[in-house]
Amino acid sequence: MNATRALVALMACFALGASHAQQREYIIYDGQSYPGDQLDVAAASPVMVKPAQRLGNGDYSIPRAADGHYYIAGAVNGFPVVFMVDTGARFTTLPVKLARNAGIRAGRATSFDTAAGRERGGITAANTVIVGPFAVEGAAIAVLERLSAPLLGMDVLNRFQIAYSGGFMILRGGR
Template identity: 45%
Template sequence: MNELPRTAKLVTVWLLIITAVWLGVEWAQWQRQRSRFSVDDLQQTIVLRRAPDGHFHWPGEVNGVAVDFLVDTGATSTALPLRLAREAGLAEGAPLRSATAGGLADGHASRADLRLRGGVQVDRLRVAVLPRLETPLLGMDVLGRLHFSQRGGELHIESGQAAVR
């Protein structure tokens, strides 16, 4: 029986090492994302933990498209990047100008169905679509309808209100 050449053995070993490292990194990222969000069924509370970037993120969907919202208590309304609005099939509404942390931004209004992990949903929410926005922002138009409190690096949201209208 012929043995594999030494080079083939080395290539195989390196491919196995690279695959193991890649899988380890993917698993660590999944764990970090998973550990930032939890639901305490006993207390009917959604718990968001501060991410390494210093913000709270709430995973969800816009018209069925997966998104990771940045929770922004300083934003009056929920805002979406133009590329996400297009991917979610949102209709372009009236033009609008929005005051953002980076100054005034032009965009347009639209309506979207939001589903947030933990069972919170908002149907036909009026959203601002801003072409220069990079991250979807979950604003007080949604957060203001929920009871929440911040303790340390955690945001606790009562999940008893699954459908927010």
């Protein structure tokens, strides 16, 4: 009788282990709530991001990302970067690690008021900033140590006419 109970208990453990092995754990990145039976589908079917594109009239259309920001592929002095548009930033700004790669050698020391508080950084001149299909010559670039990603600031954005429509930012011609 004890041997039978032990065998039944062992079989139950194997069955429990087998069903436990079938359970999967998921991490949700998009903030949505998925029913359990749809998690496999969500994990295997990303939502394709709309690319920025040049329109027939020469304008440049940038889609709003899922996080609500606009991101623009470009370059600083020939080094490729992806800018986050920051209409609250006075200057186009790079983290130190990218500034080195973009050929920025030195900057005039100054203090900047940032979303994270006051920070000391440098400001450079005579840079070339590429924004999508447009080149902006003679741009100032701020360089900050604690910045995590490149910001496209108003010094460059003011050289364009900007419109917003249907989840897109439209840039019209550079000045």
